[in-house]
Amino acid sequence: MSEDLYQEIILDHYKNPRGKRVKIDSLAQSYQVNPTCGDEITVDVGQNSDGTLLVSYDGQGCSISQASASVMSELINGKTPEQAAPIQAAFMELMKSKGQLEPDEDVLEDAIAFAGVSKYPARIKCALISWMALSDAQIKASLTATTTTRDE
Amino acid sequence: MFDVNEVRADFPILSRSVRGVPLVYLDSGATSQKPTQVLDAERFFYENSNAVVHRGAHALAEEATDAYERARQTISSFVGAQVDEIVFTKNATEGINLVAYAFSNATDKARQGLDVDQRFVIGPGDSIVVTEMEHHANLVPWQELCAKTGAQLRWFGITDEGRLDIQPGIIDSTTKFVSVVHQSNLLGTINPVREIMDMAHAVGALGMVDLCQSVPHMPVNVQELGADFASWSGHKMLGPTGIGILWGRTELLNIMPPFLTGGSMIEMVHMDQSTYAPAPQRFEAGVPMVAQAIGLARACEYLSDLGMENVFQHEQELTAYTLAELAKIPGVRVIGPLDTRDRGSAVSFVVDGIHPHDVGHLMDAMGVAVRVGHHCCWPTCRRFDVPATTRITTYIYNDKSDIDQAIAGIKSAQEFFGASVAVSA
Numbered sequence A: 001m002s003e004d005l006y007q008e009i010i011l012d013h014y015k016n017p018r019g020k021r022v023k024i025d026s027l028a029q030s031y032q033v034n035p036t037c038g039d040e041i042t043v044d045v046g047q048n049s050d051g052t053l054l055v056s057y058d059g060q061g062c063s064i065s066q067a068s069a070s071v072m073s074e075l076i077n078g079k080t081p082e083q084a085a086p087i088q089a090a091f092m093e094l095m096k097s098k099g100q101l102e103p104d105e106d107v108l109e110d111a112i113a114f115a116g117v118s119k120y121p122a123r124i125k126c127a128l129i130s131w132m133a134l135s136d137a138q139i140k141a142s143l144t145a146t147t148t149t150r151d152e
Numbered sequence B: 001m002f003d004v005n006e007v008r009a010d011f012p013i014l015s016r017s018v019r020g021v022p023l024v025y026l027d028s029g030a031t032s033q034k035p036t037q038v039l040d041a042e043r044f045f046y047e048n049s050n051a052v053v054h055r056g057a058h059a060l061a062e063e064a065t066d067a068y069e070r071a072r073q074t075i076s077s078f079v080g081a082q083v084d085e086i087v088f089t090k091n092a093t094e095g096i097n098l099v100a101y102a103f104s105n106a107t108d109k110a111r112q113g114l115d116v117d118q119r120f121v122i123g124p125g126d127s128i129v130v131t132e133m134e135h136h137a138n139l140v141p142w143q144e145l146c147a148k149t150g151a152q153l154r155w156f157g158i159t160d161e162g163r164l165d166i167q168p169g170i171i172d173s174t175t176k177f178v179s180v181v182h183q184s185n186l187l188g189t190i191n192p193v194r195e196i197m198d199m200a201h202a203v204g205a206l207g208m209v210d211l212c213q214s215v216p217h218m219p220v221n222v223q224e225l226g227a228d229f230a231s232w233s234g235h236k237m238l239g240p241t242g243i244g245i246l247w248g249r250t251e252l253l254n255i256m257p258p259f260l261t262g263g264s265m266i267e268m269v270h271m272d273q274s275t276y277a278p279a280p281q282r283f284e285a286g287v288p289m290v291a292q293a294i295g296l297a298r299a300c301e302y303l304s305d306l307g308m309e310n311v312f313q314h315e316q317e318l319t320a321y322t323l324a325e326l327a328k329i330p331g332v333r334v335i336g337p338l339d340t341r342d343r344g345s346a347v348s349f350v351v352d353g354i355h356p357h358d359v360g361h362l363m364d365a366m367g368v369a370v371r372v373g374h375h376c377c378w379p380t381c382r383r384f385d386v387p388a389t390t391r392i393t394t395y396i397y398n399d400k401s402d403i404d405q406a407i408a409g410i411k412s413a414q415e416f417f418g419a420s421v422a423v424s425a
């Protein structure tokens, strides 16, 4: 019944969130809220000297939104914007798939656990909110794959 | 007392399954289900008398107008109103906005030097009073009005028990308008609206009551509320969506500037200016929702046949049962009054360590439809320091077995997430 939604990986990230509230030198921040349920998330992005991304988040919400933020920070931290972009795109695509897509574990790693979420329209926003915040913060910090990284 | 099983037989949707299990509908506070009698009334109108009302003189137009105005009559008697005091709107939200815009439009006209009733003119130095337990529908329009006119928004707070904290000095000589919810859709609290309306009138202010959660669930006589305006929706009381009621005192309705303008609401139209029909037509611009009005009138008859006193008693019993069963589950906390005194059937709760979204999801997996979220009462949630709640609301077709299934759903959520989930905050 609910096992397709609440995969073990999701419950594990929910109970033991990774990368939450870690201190980073933030270049930009994005605050997102889901007005239908009150879930809130704040994502900060920064950049390591080698050009890879630093991600930190804080917020409150349901297991899906919290686990998704945790998985996201684990996946994106330490990747260059160019390496992160296909992962972000694949996650967006998975969420739009209505449960019809076989996710690519090589790209999405732990995030494949969210495949079942796409079958519940009311929960997709929960899974996406942290990823939206990340994209928004990246745009604000000009740390997207399309812009060439600045000279150090 | 009525027989719940007989009532249930009138609601086809209640015999369907969801997610492979029988549906248990406990979200009537959001919208109620509709009995076949209401659906049939709408269908009968479309199949037999459909035409535009208040325009045209052919046989169908006459029949349609007659059916529409009879609906107004039925609805007005249901709440003890005069027929001309009943304005059809799209929903409660529109009714509240209609009143807010009367203030806004009158204030604009006064600035142009036009002659308007001073009771609707508002500005810096004036105040509007609401409560911390308002639905956004009875909060945001007043915030907007204050932002446009420079008036100040004030509110009564809420006690820890979930009651209104009626402090002196909030309504004072600056107050021009007071708007209060009768029964909170989040806490279930029934407010002493007569007392508050009397306070408003004592300082010369006008008053409004949001009846969304009271008219469907208890006997309500609008004359006894002591208010000037009241608004509620048809869809929460067995009626169709797309129809709501604004009740107002005729004397006021007839001097208020209109909200929406156009066809059907006019008296005389020239190229450069127009005059307007008296209420209620004054506020019913354009072709109205005829079938919905007829459906809502049929819903009123359905409820009258059951007896609103019986409806209230039935829900009081279910509410007492719900509160008692919830109290037995460790880790469950009710947000709102813990007994049935001055309380209706909306029961909100939080489960330690499990977000309401997850509670609702696991209840849904057992067929139980409840509402999760802030229930359009975000400030009320903040007052109780919760991001959201899970809410059970009952109606005439629910019985104790529905509550038992909800309780089983809550327990299954606790089991699923582990009774002692240690979620690092």
Ligand SMILES: Cc1ncc(COP(=O)(O)O)c(C=O)c1O
Residues within 6 Å of the ligand: B029, B030, B091, B092, B093, B094, B135, B137, B138, B181, B183, B184, B185, B210, B212, B213, B233, B376
């Ligand atoms: C107390 C209260 N006020 C106002 C509303 C708004 O009703 P509607 O959305 O039908 O306009 C609701 C319903 O959600 C309510 O419960």
